[in-house]
Amino acid sequence: MTARLTLLALVLASATQTLAQDNYKLGPDSMVQEGVPQGTVTQHKWTSRKVFPGTVRDYWIYVPKQYDGKTPAAVMVFQDGGTYVNTKRSFRVPTVFDNLIHKGQMPVTIGIFLNPGVIPPTKAGGRSRRNRSFEYDTLSGQYARFLLEEILPSVGKQHKLTDDPAMRAIGGISSGGICAWTVAWERPDRFRKVLSHVGSFTNIRGGHVYPALIRKTEPKPIRAFLQDGTNDLDNLHGSWPLSNRQMAAALKFSKYDHRFVMGTGGHNGRHGGAILPESLKWLWRDWNTKTTATPKAK
Amino acid sequence: MPRPDPTVRFLAACMLVVLSGSTAFAQDMPLTQVLLPGEGWHLVGSGYRFTEGPAVDARGNVFFTDIPNDRIHRIDAATGKVTVFAEKTARTNGLMFGNDGLLYGCRNGDKQVVAYAADGSHTVIAEGIPCNDLVVGSDMRLFVTDPGNNRVWTIDAKRHKRVVAEGISPNGVILWPGEGTLVVTERNKPHLWTYRVEPDGSLSHRERYYLPLRLLPGRDRPGSDGMTVDTNGRLYVTTSAGVQMFDPTGRMGGVIGKPHRGSLANVVFGGPKRNVMYVTAGDRVYRRKTKVQGVVYFLKPPSP
Numbered sequence: 001m002t003a004r005l006t007l008l009a010l011v012l013a014s015a016t017q018t019l020a021q022d023n024y025k026l027g028p029d030s031m032v033q034e035g036v037p038q039g040t041v042t043q044h045k046w047t048s049r050k051v052f053p054g055t056v057r058d059y060w061i062y063v064p065k066q067y068d069g070k071t072p073a074a075v076m077v078f079q080d081g082g083t084y085v086n087t088k089r090s091f092r093v094p095t096v097f098d099n100l101i102h103k104g105q106m107p108v109t110i111g112i113f114l115n116p117g118v119i120p121p122t123k124a125g126g127r128s129r130r131n132r133s134f135e136y137d138t139l140s141g142q143y144a145r146f147l148l149e150e151i152l153p154s155v156g157k158q159h160k161l162t163d164d165p166a167m168r169a170i171g172g173i174s175s176g177g178i179c180a181w182t183v184a185w186e187r188p189d190r191f192r193k194v195l196s197h198v199g200s201f202t203n204i205r206g207g208h209v210y211p212a213l214i215r216k217t218e219p220k221p222i223r224a225f226l227q228d229g230t231n232d233l234d235n236l237h238g239s240w241p242l243s244n245r246q247m248a249a250a251l252k253f254s255k256y257d258h259r260f261v262m263g264t265g266g267h268n269g270r271h272g273g274a275i276l277p278e279s280l281k282w283l284w285r286d287w288n289t290k291t292t293a294t295p296k297a298k
Numbered sequence: 299m300p301r302p303d304p305t306v307r308f309l310a311a312c313m314l315v316v317l318s319g320s321t322a323f324a325q326d327m328p329l330t331q332v333l334l335p336g337e338g339w340h341l342v343g344s345g346y347r348f349t350e351g352p353a354v355d356a357r358g359n360v361f362f363t364d365i366p367n368d369r370i371h372r373i374d375a376a377t378g379k380v381t382v383f384a385e386k387t388a389r390t391n392g393l394m395f396g397n398d399g400l401l402y403g404c405r406n407g408d409k410q411v412v413a414y415a416a417d418g419s420h421t422v423i424a425e426g427i428p429c430n431d432l433v434v435g436s437d438m439r440l441f442v443t444d445p446g447n448n449r450v451w452t453i454d455a456k457r458h459k460r461v462v463a464e465g466i467s468p469n470g471v472i473l474w475p476g477e478g479t480l481v482v483t484e485r486n487k488p489h490l491w492t493y494r495v496e497p498d499g500s501l502s503h504r505e506r507y508y509l510p511l512r513l514l515p516g517r518d519r520p521g522s523d524g525m526t527v528d529t530n531g532r533l534y535v536t537t538s539a540g541v542q543m544f545d546p547t548g549r550m551g552g553v554i555g556k557p558h559r560g561s562l563a564n565v566v567f568g569g570p571k572r573n574v575m576y577v578t579a580g581d582r583v584y585r586r587k588t589k590v591q592g593v594v595y596f597l598k599p600p601s602p
Contacts (some may be wrong), residue, residue, distance in 0.1 A: 054494060054503030119503050122496055126478040127531075129492065133324065133547040134507050174323055204549050206510050236328040236552065267323070 021231045022270040024263070029099045029277035030092050036102045037065035041085060041094050046154075048117060051146040055117030055131050060085040061155060062094045062111035064101050072162040074107040074287070076169040077147060077183075077191075079136055079176030081113025083269065090273030100277060106284035107167060110159055112151060136175035137205040141186040143179055148190060165221075169283060171195030173269055177226075178207045184222045185210075193283050194224040197272035198265075201247050202238030211243075211250035223257040225279045227272045229265030240267065327532060327545040329552035332590050339557035342373055342576065342583040343380040349578035350524070351431070352566040353393035353401060354594060360568035360576050361401060362583060363390050370403070370414065373583070375570050380583075384418035392431030392470075392524070392564070397438055397596045404429035404442065411442055411453060424459045427451055431470045431524060431564075435477050436595045439499055443468035443482065450482060452499040462501045466491055470524040470564065474546075475531055475593045481508070483535060486519040490535060492548070507548040512539045524564025524578075528590040536562035536577060557584040567592020 032038070041062050048055045059081055067073050076097075078084040084093045093111060100106040116132035135143050147170075152161060162168065168191045170180040177199025184191045202208050226247060232240035241262065248260035259282055265271035272279070347366040354360050358375035361383055370390060372383040384390075388407030396402055400413035402423065409428045412420040423440070429451075432442045438455040441462070450463035450471065467485040473495070474481070480501060482491045489509035493501035511520040521538030528534070531546030534554075541554040541562065556562055560580035568576050568585070572592040576585045 052505075119494055119505075121476075121478045122494060123478060127474060127476040129479055129494065129503075129505075129507070130324070130547050131505075133549050134505060137549065138509065235326050237326070237549075 021229070022265045022268060024265065024271045024274035026092070026274055027277060030096055030273065032095055033099055036098050038098050039064040039094055046151065048146065048150060051142060051150055052117050052131060052135060054119045056120060057115045057117045058082065059115060060113040062097060062113070063159060064097060064108050066101055066108045067110065067159070070160065071108070072160045074109040074167040075112065075152070075161050076109050076171065077112045077114065079114060079116065079172035079179050081115050083173065084171070085111070085113040090269035091276055092273070093276070096276050096280065100280055104288065105281045107287045110155070110161060112155055114151065133175060133204065136172070136179035137200065137207060139182060139206055144183045144187040144190070147183065148187065165190050165192045167287065169193035169195065171197070173197040173272065174267065175200045175204065181210065181224065185220065188220040188222055192221055192223060194222060195279060195283055196224065196226045197269055198228055198232050198240060198267050199226060199244060199247070200237070200240070201243040202240060204237045208238055208243060211246040214247070214250035214254050214256070219254045219256060223283060224251060225283050226258065226260045227263070227275065227279065229263045229271055231264055231266040233267045324545065324547045324549070327530070327551040329543065329554065332532070332543060332588050333554065334587055334589055337587050339584040339586050342378065342585050343371070344582040346581050346583070348563070348580060349583050350391050350563045351393040351403070352564055352568070352576050352578050353395055354566050354568040354572060354592065355395050356399070356596065358568055358570040358572060360566060361393055362578050363387065363393060363403070365389050365391055373568070373576070375568065384414055391429065394432055394434045395594070395596055396434040397436060402432060402434050402440060404432050406430065411440065423457055424453050427459065430468070433471050433473050434595060435473060441471050441480055443471050445469055445485065450501070454499055462499060463493065463504070469522065470535065472525040472527055472533070473595065475527060475529060477595060481525060481533060483522040483525065488513055488520050490522070508533065508544050511535070511537060512542055512550070512553050514539050521561070523562065526565050526567060527593050528567065529593055530590065532590065534565050536565050541565055541575070541577065558582065
């Protein structure tokens with residue numbers, strides 16, 4: 001009985017504390033607005049045969065109402081797609097895209113929301129191989145290849161997607177955040193905009209070296225928005241707040257076009273969701289301006 | 299350890315959800331979940347030439363090989379006394395007990411996979427396989443590494459053998475709890491290969507799931523060798539840097555320091571509760587009590 005009461009007290013205490021430090025509220029651009037055309041979201045399943053063979057995953061495609069089927073659309077990919085495409089939780093990306101595209105604050109963008117892969121068991125009730133950490137935390141070009149060789153060509157069959165890397169963004173949360181950075185770092189010829197929420201720039205699989213690499217590598221044409229919170233994780237892999245600060249300091253040193261927002265939240269999407277509209281506006285700013293357009297990929 | 303009652307478990311789960319917020323992420327598994335405070339390595343035996351292949355039986359006794367001396371030794375679970383179990387073992391290397399109570403071994407000197415009986419005698423399971431390490435599933439299917447030929451064999455319960463993986467340089471081999479996934483070390487590379495085990499014993503969908511392995515400064519290879527797993531799915535691999543522990547999603551949880559400056563070859567959990575980590579460390583064997591429990595595959599009855 002005592003154990004239960006103590007645990008209940010702990011749950012309530014941590015819930016209260018969590019609520020206080022994560023007391024971020026969604027703004028109007030995260031809500032459905034009257035008169036704003038709504039895009040369509042479709043759900044799909046992908047079985048990889050080439051880059052992560054054997055994996056299966058759900059994914060979603062958002063097509064804005066303004067997509068005319070002729071003009072190549074901008075692209076934004078999200079890891080942990082189910083979290084970002086959900087219009088009832090923290091991020092509500094389809095709703096935010098609807099609002100920002102309508103106001104011209106971001107281009108007509110097709111959203112691709114990918115869940116991490118899973119290799120199913122062969123026996124019923126067996127253990128599947130969860131591929132999230134392998135796909136998201138590994139420092140390599142493999143996840144980028146997955147996007148470039150499997151997902152984008154497939155989505156590209158149904159929808160006209162731009163080739164311009166400055167019009168292709170990628171975002172994610174936690175391991176999905178460092179994954180987004182890795183894709184742009186490995187393939188800046190294909191993706192040049194990064195959005196990271198409580199990004200795991202820690203030593204899960206050696207990702208903590210990025211600040212060091214950023215400082216001593218010829219700068220790449222990447223624009224990055226990083227969000228973290230002072231109550232984010234501090235564990236065996238590292239300190240998230242310190243690692244994100246290291247990333248920001250390195251990006252500043254190497255004169256990257258970047259923005260770093262440090263709130264008070266923990267390891268979740270509440271702060272990132274609350275500032276998503278402004279993050280995207282910043283990330284996609286000048287999308288319509290020819291003078292600041294980065295050179296097209298060859 | 300008895301499981302906490304359902305209400306406590308539910309509230310603990312609530313706390314985990316509350317603390318983790320809306321993002322699902324895999325449970326972190328630091329070394330503090332494994333190592334006992336104040337507990338270090340204890341010497342079990344010394345004076346051997348090269349120890350390998352530790353295997354635990356149903357009562358927690360641990361058997362290991364001394365390869366160049368052609369011996370298999372037995373460590374008594376209750377007394378800790380080390381005795382000779384078998385001699386003239388023709389460079390037998392990896393060992394593991396099967397459902398049938400026999401001790402399967404890689405009798406590399408004779409290029410045979412054999413099964414040792416309680417009296418130390420052996421029967422031949424398969425011929426023509428230069429073998430380093432093996433794992434025996436609850437269905438009595440074996441996977442055997444053949445490093446000299448860069449391949450992995452399977453031997454089914456009917457003793458039919460075939461090659462199921464090639465083009466890698468394997469050394470140690472182990473199955474996940476649940477036996478649906480096989481893990482193989484690759485010599486001289488800082489990763490472990492992971493395969494899905496198909497119903498017929500074929501291996502599919504390989505990935506360098508465990509990486510990067512810790513490298514000692516100035517070295518480009520981890521010196522990885524034998525492995526074991528615990529009931530929570532943590533994987534332990536012996537390397538030059540120590541025993542490296544990984545969580546079930548392939549992320550490193552930490553490196554357990556070596557008991558001495560010499561090499562580590564292999565690891566198993568022994569003792570009656572299977573919570574004592576035994577490492578074969580060159581000319582010596584060490585043990586260390588832990589908070590976790592090792593996996594054996596022979597507790598499950600073989601499928602009909």
